[in-house]
Amino acid sequence: MKAKQKLMGLNGNESSAYATKQVDPDVVAAYPITPQTIIVERYSEYVADGLVNSEFVAVESEHSALSACVGASATGARAYTATAANGLALMWEILYIASGLRLPIVMAVANRALSGPINIHNDHSDSMGARDSGWIQIYCENSQEVYDASVEAWRIAEHLDIQLPVMVCFDGFTISHTMENVYTLPDDIVKTFVGKRVFMKTEGHHGETEFRLDPACPLTIGPLDLQDYYFEHKVQQSEAMTDALKAITEVDKEFEEITGRKLEYMYPYMMEDAEVSVIGLGSAMGTVREVVDDLRAEGIKVGMVKMRLFRPFPVEALIKAIGKVPVLGVMEKAVSFGAPGGPLYEEIRTAFYDTEKKPLIADYIHGLGGRDTSPEMIRSIFKSLLKVKEKGEVDKQVNFVGVRE
Amino acid sequence: MSVKQRGWKTLPKGAVPYKSTREYETGDWGVATPKIDQKKCTKCTLCHFFCPEGAIKVREDGYTEVDYRYCKGCGICANECPVKCIEMVSKK
Numbered sequence: 001m002k003a004k005q006k007l008m009g010l011n012g013n014e015s016s017a018y019a020t021k022q023v024d025p026d027v028v029a030a031y032p033i034t035p036q037t038i039i040v041e042r043y044s045e046y047v048a049d050g051l052v053n054s055e056f057v058a059v060e061s062e063h064s065a066l067s068a069c070v071g072a073s074a075t076g077a078r079a080y081t082a083t084a085a086n087g088l089a090l091m092w093e094i095l096y097i098a099s100g101l102r103l104p105i106v107m108a109v110a111n112r113a114l115s116g117p118i119n120i121h122n123d124h125s126d127s128m129g130a131r132d133s134g135w136i137q138i139y140c141e142n143s144q145e146v147y148d149a150s151v152e153a154w155r156i157a158e159h160l161d162i163q164l165p166v167m168v169c170f171d172g173f174t175i176s177h178t179m180e181n182v183y184t185l186p187d188d189i190v191k192t193f194v195g196k197r198v199f200m201k202t203e204g205h206h207g208e209t210e211f212r213l214d215p216a217c218p219l220t221i222g223p224l225d226l227q228d229y230y231f232e233h234k235v236q237q238s239e240a241m242t243d244a245l246k247a248i249t250e251v252d253k254e255f256e257e258i259t260g261r262k263l264e265y266m267y268p269y270m271m272e273d274a275e276v277s278v279i280g281l282g283s284a285m286g287t288v289r290e291v292v293d294d295l296r297a298e299g300i301k302v303g304m305v306k307m308r309l310f311r312p313f314p315v316e317a318l319i320k321a322i323g324k325v326p327v328l329g330v331m332e333k334a335v336s337f338g339a340p341g342g343p344l345y346e347e348i349r350t351a352f353y354d355t356e357k358k359p360l361i362a363d364y365i366h367g368l369g370g371r372d373t374s375p376e377m378i379r380s381i382f383k384s385l386l387k388v389k390e391k392g393e394v395d396k397q398v399n400f401v402g403v404r405e
Numbered sequence: 406m407s408v409k410q411r412g413w414k415t416l417p418k419g420a421v422p423y424k425s426t427r428e429y430e431t432g433d434w435g436v437a438t439p440k441i442d443q444k445k446c447t448k449c450t451l452c453h454f455f456c457p458e459g460a461i462k463v464r465e466d467g468y469t470e471v472d473y474r475y476c477k478g479c480g481i482c483a484n485e486c487p488v489k490c491i492e493m494v495s496k497k
Contacts, residue, residue: 102419163419202417211419222420224429232413233420239413 002260005183012175013038015143015182016082016108016168019150021046022190025106026077029057029068033087034120035172036110040082054080062087066094066105073103074221076212078154078197081105084172085112085126092130098165099134099237101222102211104157104197105165107135108150111282111333112172113369121370122172124282128334128343130167134237136244137311139281140170143180145308148261151185154194155251161243163200163211171283173370189258241312248309265314266321267306270296274303276385277322279348280331281307284366284373288331291378302382310344315351322352327389328359329381331401333367341398362394366401377402431458435478437493439471445490452482452491 010018017039020028028047032040047056055072059065062083069079083091088109098105109127113119127137136156140146146168153166170176185193199210202219209217225233245265252263267285270292271277278288285306295302305321307314322328332344340346345363352358364381367373381401388394422429441452448467460475461482471482483491 100420200418202419202421204421211421220422220426223422223426224431225420225422228410229416229422232411232416233418235413236416236418240418 001257003185003189003258005185005259008182008184009179010143010147010182010184011038011177011179012140012143012146012170013108013110013177014042015147016150016170017042017046018184019147019190020080020106021052022185022187023078023080023151023154023194024052024191025054025080027057027069027072027079028054028081029059029065029072029079030081030083031059031062031065031087033062033084035112035122035176036082036084036087036108038176039108039110062090063094066091066098066107069105070094070098070101070103073098073105074101074213076197076199076210076214079103079105080107082108082110084110085114085120088126088130089114092133095130095133095135097222100233102163102200102237102240103165104154104163106150106153106157107165107167108146109167109169110172110176111169119369120172122174122283123333123368123370124169125334125368127167127169128336131311131343134164134241135311136162136164136166136241136309138166138168138308139310140168140175140308141283141285141306143175143178143182146170146175147182147184148255148259148263151190151193152251152255152263155254156244156248158197159244159247159251160198160200161247162240164237164240164244169282174283183259183261185258193254193258244312245314263308265307265309265317267308268321268323269304269306271303271305271321271323271325273301274325275301276327276329276382276389277303277305277325278329278331278378278381278385279305279307279322280344281310282333284331284333287373287375288378291375291382294375295379295382300382300386313347313351318348318351319355322359324357326359327385328361329364329385330361331364331366331381333365335365335368345398360388360392360394362388362396363398364401365398371402373402430474432460432472432474432476435476435496437478437480437495438473438476439478439480439482439491440494441469441471442490442492443468445488447488449487451485451487455481455485457481
């Protein structure tokens, strides 16, 4: 049944903090870093005001923040953290430990460019770099999506077919600091929705037990795992990601029942008769939608697809969303130095490799270090794609948009 | 290995070892192994305290004994022994 929702003015950081307050996880361990700082501030206030039961651990670094979450989560607690850019980089080794140990931690990432040179503004170099760390990655376009993802993330992470940590990614400043109207659920509905943490069964020293550290049922988690079993554990992680594609849809359906908001892996817009289209993730997609409307009003048949889920990568949903549109421009805010293209471009091209009718695909890297992606720039991307359509081939695979020569 | 090892479908998930770490015998890692000469030993038990693996036990009679199932052969005991009664013997 759809719950009565309250409209609140929240920026992306506040959305994440507020949703997490409603979930009230057992442990929150986080270190403030721009542009995520507001999350840590708000949550500290919730703790100080006695509005949550969470144990707030004021750690000395992000490495410690995620380590504390790993320890807490292994005991069966719900653990939340938040970071950005260099903070995420400092968590690096623990990212792999959290996923390898199958701990359903939820982390907010206010996407920010990685140093150096030092920059505090948005691009996706931080979380795109972490794409192979075994975390589920959800990208949000606005504060509403941050709220929704921050509630849903727990159910995704703890789903018995998944049991993996989740990153809720949203653009630093553009979303993290921009106040928007956000529909929020009542506390009790959120509590019922997330429920109690569920555990997978495993083999302890005294036989079958729940996967959590409990002195009554001793268990060893994460010891030496060499040539004999490490490979098997990695295949299990890979399988969990594959299974997650099905399981996340289940959670989305339940979420739709209480919110009325239908969450998808891909959001196609004006794709039915589009001659060229753009695909991407994050806040820039809102501007792209505006430009699509403008160009349509001028009689130019363009379309777009916004991606919500990057890990696991929804190949089938992607192919379905693109349909028969013959030219596709990938817009992304990350560079993979020395690679054939940006990370999103490479994966999208790979996804189409085995399809019979592949679209022509070009990469448009934009907005690095927080450079504004203006409607004019997006128009120029569509213009470039229309030229590709006309010519029937891609002249330049990777394009940097909005950079001075 | 003679024991049939489990595949990813039946192996417990979440980096839980199939065996207890107690059964993970790391003693075959070393290239040298300590040999304690009890004639010289003064029962000071420093080797027991210095062993990073906890592989040297103190016996009831006060002498120390190496548990070769877990000794990795680092040689710290031999280095620390004040009366030099521990010799590192090559396994070859």
